[in-house]
Amino acid sequence: MTARSVRSLPGVLKSVFSNRLSRVYGAAACNQRHKSTYTPPPARYGGRHTVTLIPGDGIGPELAHHVRELFRFCCVPVDFEVVNVDSSMASEDDINNAIMAIRRNGVALKGNIETNHNLPPSYKSRNSLLRTTLDLYANVMHCQSLPGVRTRHKNIDIMIIRENTEGEYSSLEHENVPGVVECLKIITKTKSLRIADYAFRAARATGRRRVTAVHKANIMKLADGLFLECCKEVASGYPEISFDSMIVDNTTMQLVSRPQQFDVMVMPNLYGNVVSNVCAGLVGGPGLVPGANYGEDYAVFETGTRNTGKSIANHNTANPTAMLLASCLLLDHVKLHAYASMIRRAILSTITETRLHTADLGGQGSTSEVVQSIMNAVQSTGCLTTERIGLN
Amino acid sequence: MAAHSAVLSMSKIINPFWGGRLGNTVKVFGTTLTSHRNKTLLTGENIPPPAKYGGRHTVTLIPGDGIGPELLNHVREVFRFSCVPVDFEVVNVNSALETDDDMNNAITAIRRNGIALKGNIETKHTMAPSVKSRNNLLRTSLDLYANVMHCQSLPGVQTRHKNIDIMIIRENTEGEYSSLEHESVSGVVESLKIITRNNSLRIADYAFKLAREKGRRRVTAVHKANIMKLGDGLFLQCCREVASGYPDITFDSMIVDNTTMQLVSKPHQFDVMVMPNLYGNVVSNVCAGLVGGPGLVPGANYGNAYAVFETATRNTGKSIAGKNIANPTAMLLASCMMLDHLKLYDHATMIRHAVLKTMNETRLHTADIGGQGTTSEVVQTIMRIIQSGGQLTTEL
Numbered sequence: 001m002t003a004r005s006v007r008s009l010p011g012v013l014k015s016v017f018s019n020r021l022s023r024v025y026g027a028a029a030c031n032q033r034h035k036s037t038y039t040p041p042p043a044r045y046g047g048r049h050t051v052t053l054i055p056g057d058g059i060g061p062e063l064a065h066h067v068r069e070l071f072r073f074c075c076v077p078v079d080f081e082v083v084n085v086d087s088s089m090a091s092e093d094d095i096n097n098a099i100m101a102i103r104r105n106g107v108a109l110k111g112n113i114e115t116n117h118n119l120p121p122s123y124k125s126r127n128s129l130l131r132t133t134l135d136l137y138a139n140v141m142h143c144q145s146l147p148g149v150r151t152r153h154k155n156i157d158i159m160i161i162r163e164n165t166e167g168e169y170s171s172l173e174h175e176n177v178p179g180v181v182e183c184l185k186i187i188t189k190t191k192s193l194r195i196a197d198y199a200f201r202a203a204r205a206t207g208r209r210r211v212t213a214v215h216k217a218n219i220m221k222l223a224d225g226l227f228l229e230c231c232k233e234v235a236s237g238y239p240e241i242s243f244d245s246m247i248v249d250n251t252t253m254q255l256v257s258r259p260q261q262f263d264v265m266v267m268p269n270l271y272g273n274v275v276s277n278v279c280a281g282l283v284g285g286p287g288l289v290p291g292a293n294y295g296e297d298y299a300v301f302e303t304g305t306r307n308t309g310k311s312i313a314n315h316n317t318a319n320p321t322a323m324l325l326a327s328c329l330l331l332d333h334v335k336l337h338a339y340a341s342m343i344r345r346a347i348l349s350t351i352t353e354t355r356l357h358t359a360d361l362g363g364q365g366s367t368s369e370v371v372q373s374i375m376n377a378v379q380s381t382g383c384l385t386t387e388r389i390g391l392n
Numbered sequence: 393m394a395a396h397s398a399v400l401s402m403s404k405i406i407n408p409f410w411g412g413r414l415g416n417t418v419k420v421f422g423t424t425l426t427s428h429r430n431k432t433l434l435t436g437e438n439i440p441p442p443a444k445y446g447g448r449h450t451v452t453l454i455p456g457d458g459i460g461p462e463l464l465n466h467v468r469e470v471f472r473f474s475c476v477p478v479d480f481e482v483v484n485v486n487s488a489l490e491t492d493d494d495m496n497n498a499i500t501a502i503r504r505n506g507i508a509l510k511g512n513i514e515t516k517h518t519m520a521p522s523v524k525s526r527n528n529l530l531r532t533s534l535d536l537y538a539n540v541m542h543c544q545s546l547p548g549v550q551t552r553h554k555n556i557d558i559m560i561i562r563e564n565t566e567g568e569y570s571s572l573e574h575e576s577v578s579g580v581v582e583s584l585k586i587i588t589r590n591n592s593l594r595i596a597d598y599a600f601k602l603a604r605e606k607g608r609r610r611v612t613a614v615h616k617a618n619i620m621k622l623g624d625g626l627f628l629q630c631c632r633e634v635a636s637g638y639p640d641i642t643f644d645s646m647i648v649d650n651t652t653m654q655l656v657s658k659p660h661q662f663d664v665m666v667m668p669n670l671y672g673n674v675v676s677n678v679c680a681g682l683v684g685g686p687g688l689v690p691g692a693n694y695g696n697a698y699a700v701f702e703t704a705t706r707n708t709g710k711s712i713a714g715k716n717i718a719n720p721t722a723m724l725l726a727s728c729m730m731l732d733h734l735k736l737y738d739h740a741t742m743i744r745h746a747v748l749k750t751m752n753e754t755r756l757h758t759a760d761i762g763g764q765g766t767t768s769e770v771v772q773t774i775m776r777i778i779q780s781g782g783q784l785t786t787e788l
Contacts, residue, residue, distance in 0.1 A: 179589030189579035256681035
């Protein structure tokens with residue numbers, strides 16, 4: 001267990017693992033893309049953390065700007081190292097720089113980088129590249145019904161743990177015969193065991209009772225069969241947590257009729273994509289749910305559904321909630337819990353005010369109004385803040 | 393069974409007459425074909441004539457597992473009651489056996505009759521991986537390339553979304569369901585997803601033709617081409633090519649994760665959707681959930697020469713089998729689709745009308761839509777409505 005993965009587990013288990021922390025000094029890896037085998041120490045100097053910030057495309061830059069605004073206002077001891085990634089360039093230098101910066105700092109907050117599918121197939125998805133290079137194997141998305149947001153289903157509380165590096169997203173495709181394309185979906189035992197283990201540990205750490213594996217093993221017997229077997233193996237080591245499995249089509253149908261039956265769900269990459277988007281839709285949309293990508297050594301935080309939001313970029317109508325909640329997850333990860341709860345409380349109190357709802361929730365509020373209101377809420381709690389900065 | 397022997401006896405009479413002209417068609421007698429899964433039968437040279445003798449159609453019936461047998465019994469009951477001129481040739485498939493003989497018999501029967509109504513055949517994932525899914529086998533052998541599911545909000549069924557009307561066309565034979573997997577290195581499994589230009593063009597063409605026929609304005613292709621650039625990229629390209637030949641229909645595309653999210657928040661924006669196999673599976677289940685559940689939506693699998701009808705979400709329903717609580721609506725509506733396919737439109741409309749009228753009565757709703765009615769009550773009511781329609785019926 002390494003320093004960062006320990007940090008991704010809350011309180012109780014840390015003492016168990018802390019005696020096995022490895023000490024490494026942070027010389028930069030000369031080979032930019034090889035999987036590093038050492039853990040850099042936390043980038044914390046003089047009590048201030050340094051976090052990589054990748055604005056991305058679409059609504060990413062403006063939301064990242066709001067995060068910085070808010071952090072500065074609340075005097076959060078976090079400095080952002082901004083790395084811009086230009087998605088239209090064919091060379092991979094930008095994303096390599098970003099990856100290097102994340103290796104340096106250990107933690108990142110990112111917006112989604114657009115993958116234009118009109119570019120040639122040799123252009124790999126930058127987000128996918130980032131995830132596989134840094135081996136951020138677990139994508140965790142906690143979908144909770146927020147008070148104040150009206151949805152068709154109430155009281156949803158589902159934690160989705162999605163394998164983030166293999167499965168259908170291996171980007172291995174070929175066309176041996178013209179007109180016939182083969183895409184490879186890779187499932188490995190090590191990664192399936194790893195994600196199942198993560199899921200059960202997270203369930204135990206958060207006091208959850210039930211883990212459901214989502215699969216399609218009746219059709220993909222070897223692949224999803226292997227995944228299911230690994231989950232069952234790991235489940236046997238956690239007797240207090242009940243384990244069951246469900247086929248993905250039945251799962252999605254149950255999610256739209258009775259989502260309250262699900263607790264923790266673990267699944268391979270593509271099903272995770274679909275199921276997490278369905279759950280995000282159920283709790284109110286892409287603007288509300290934060291997501292986190294955890295690896296052994298690194299953690300990257302972003303919005304749960306990874307939307308670029310090109311059509312609403314710079315209109316001041318984007319919902320900042322998802323990005324701000326993601327930044328709270330970041331603060332929890334670097335152990336600035338007090339700041340995290342303060343900001344989170346302010347966000348949730350703002351969400352209950354219907355007149356401040358942005359367009360995606362059916363209201364007419366603007367992003368800046370929402371952020372101002374959050375800053376007001378923070379100030380009114382009496383915490384140390386700077387003077388109000390004018391928002392543009 | 394009676395139908396089978398009736399056909400045999402009929403063909404003994406007819407055969408000498410028609411022997412020469414029926415040269416290329418499949419023989420009706422139970423001799424097995426040398427190659428059951430011979431796809432050359434589907435190149436168009438050997439489309440069998442409709443199995444219609446003396447004005448009565450013969451349709452293959454595969455009861456399947458779980459709730460399949462009881463629902464199909466109800467279908468037969470309703471058909472017999474309404475004097476529908478359809479005889480069922482029942483072929484049982486035992487899903488617990490490892491050999492494919494049962495399935496081959498079923499496929500032969502469908503080749504013979506051209507049409508089938510089936511329940512879902514269970515695929516136990518505890519059996520060896522070499523035992524392939526029987527349902528999948530049937531679809532690929534008969535080349536039933538298009539799975540069509542029409543999700544409509546039914547009046548009388550309370551759902552969170554109202555007025556949904558989405559038609560989903562799903563590629564049924566390739567994609568992730570190729571069942572081609574291997575484990576070259578132990579602990580690493582590779583599963584192949586195959587997308588071909590021919591099949592993609594074919595399904596896109598089917599979707600646009602159907603949209604035009606039904607007067608639909610918009611077709612949406614669902615894909616994940618930002619990640620699977622070659623695979624789904626090819627599919628998308630084929631859809632675009634076909635779309636250019638239908639200028640009256642707007643074509644757009646949407647990534648599957650965004651699609652599922654939009655479906656749970658704003659399903660009314662969708663009209664016709666076309667997609668590869670796995671996304672079709674997920675999207676059709678989401679839509680079925682939106683309109684009221686698996687008990688309400690019928691599905692159809694069309695090929696060039698054959699058609700097989702079943703419930704859209706293909707559930708076996710083992711946990712509710714034999715308890716008289718299954719919802720017969722989906723299977724009955726599927727049988728109406730079958731009657732439409734056989735061009736028995738009057739009977740189809742009559743039964744469909746009776747089924748929809750029964751759906752309006754909340755006290756008859758079965759457990760899956762939140763009521764306490766039993767399957768037999770629902771079927772009885774349907775038969776009573778048919779009788780009150782003044783049609784020719786047998787006694788109740």
